[in-house]
Amino acid sequence: MGDAHRIGIVGLGVISRAYLGTLAQHPGVRIAAVADLDAARAAEVAQQLPGTEALSVEDLLAAPDLDTVLNLTTPAAHAEIALGAIGHGKHVYAEKPLACTFDDGKAVLDAATAAGVGVACAPDTVLGTGTQTARAAVDAGLIGRPFAASAVMVTPGHERWHPNPDFYYAPGGGPLLDMGPYYISALVHLLGPVRTVTGASSRLRGERVIGSGPRQGERVPVEVDSHVSGVLEHAGGALSTLTTSFDGVTTTAAPIEVHGEKGTLAVPDPNHFDGEVRLYELGGTGWRTLPPSAGYADAARGIGLLDFLRADDRRPPRAGGDVALHVLETMTALLCSAAEGRRITLTTSVERPEPVPLTPAWMWKGPQDPQEGPREGTREGTREGTQGCLPM
Structure with missing residues (x-):
């Protein structure tokens, strides 16, 4: 196996603990850097993760050796951090919502399309x-x-x-x-x-x-x-x-x-x-x-990021940015409807994400075959040297 997919986390509040519980030991990813407005908090988290560096937010977004930014900041900062990561050629996986406004969410997806990088978003x-x-x-x-x-x-x-x-x-x-x-x-x-x-x-x-x-x-x-x-x-x-x-x-x-x-x-x-x-x-x-008949069994926060990294031209990410933008427009339109007292027709639509087959925990928590490399076209292989092995 080659190198794991390199992730940088921005925002180390309460929800970050759940993501770290899923990702810190996963063989297909490596948390290479963390950042928080509280530098001491970032240093404390980095100390608990071997091989992880504590950086400023700006330095993390610009770091050349990261593949994906996991954006766990407060909602008001989601769009700014996402656009900063995309501007440096990085994929983005964000906590929900994608942004605070529909226009900001659309700007994130438009920027990602122009840059040729991917965006996905909780909830997973x-x-x-x-x-x-x-x-x-x-x-x-x-x-x-x-x-x-x-x-x-x-x-x-x-x-x-x-x-x-x-x-x-x-x-x-x-x-x-x-x-x-x-x-x-x-x-x-x-x-x-x-x-x-x-x-x-x-x-x-x-x-x-x-x-x-x-x-x-x-x-x-x-x-x-x-x-x-x-x-x-x-x-x-x-x-x-x-x-x-x-x-x-x-x-x-x-x-x-x-x-x-x-x-x-x-x-x-x-x-x-x-x-x-x-x-x-x-x-x-x-x-x-x-009885359970579909879905990732025993899943936890971060499964959507793992699913995102395995997406390719044949199977889009199930927690993709297009779904997040449609959900964001649904919510902002509801609030606008409440304020203005009128029915609103949405401007976006989306295909239902592909269903998740029943997937036992051992399949998504680690590679099925230690000799298996990434499928051609998946996001683990979008950069030279990124050869992580992620299931499903």
């Missing part, structure tokens, strides 16, 4: 066995023709547990841009792209109190609406209703339900990779749990 939770098993059930016709879905996320707000929750309530935050990517991405996988949206939103209070950490008791201003509802009309004709809230306490609703003429599917929380998929068939007497 929808590639796990939960959403993928549900999709397989829909595709197999177990509920007949799907005509409607509901997606519900209700929480009292992240300030109860997050030590620095400011960005959740700043422009680019809010329940829709923060949590909506999970639910809308799942709906796109299940039902296809969105054609039009109608939205409504509200704001329960103007500030939040941090509930944990060194800033406990500090008040954070709320600059965005904290409860957003909408109707999504899918290109195939199905209607989805969506609720995302930082104002409620809890809900008894299933995270996602898909209704068809022959049955209803209860889909697990798309914020997680797995979970029970349950089917209630027309004329049946109760719910039936479906």
Whole structure:
């Protein structure tokens, strides 16, 4: 085997720990550099990763020996960091959302196309066995023709547990841009792209109190609406209703339900990779749990990046930038609809990503064959000396 695919991580906040848990020991990638606005934090993380260098953000983006930048900054910085990496000829995998505005997201994809590099974006939770098993059930016709879905996320707000929750309530935050990517991405996988949206939103209070950490008791201003509802009309004709809230306490609703003429599917929380998929068939007497039949088993954050690196001309990345841009436009259009009181037709569409076959953990956590090199045309081989071996 040759060298592993070289990754630089920008942003070392809470979510970075989950990515490091997946990527730090993967044989097909090497975390070559890390950067954070807090230089001491970057140095601490680098010290825990043999062979990893702590750099400034600017130096990491310009480093000639990196192939892909993993962008884990706050949403407001997503577009700036992505454009900086692309400007230096690097691929980008970003935390969600792709950007704070549709125009910024489109600029990122346009720049990547011009530079000949790839862009992919979280969430990758929808590639796990939960959403993928549900999709397989829909595709197999177990509920007949799907005509409607509901997606519900209700929480009292992240300030109860997050030590620095400011960005959740700043422009680019809010329940829709923060949590909506999970639910809308799942709906796109299940039902296809969105054609039009109608939205409504509200704001329960103007500030939040941090509930944990060194800033406990500090008040954070709320600059965005904290409860957003909408109707999504899918290109195939199905209607989805969506609720995302930082104002409620809890809900008894299933995270996602898909209704068809022959049955209803209860889909697990798309914020997680797995979970029970349950089917209630027309004329049946109760719910039936479906065994996992598709998706990356035992997946964790970063599986979308590994999937991205194995994409080629035959199989685009399943968490690709085109999906992220379509999801971003769906969300920003919902917010615009809520503000202006009108139905909005989207300008983007996207093909449903290819389904993920049932893939056991040993296949994606390491190479199937120690003698196997990268497939021709995959992103591991886009630079001289980058010969990592990644499954699937």
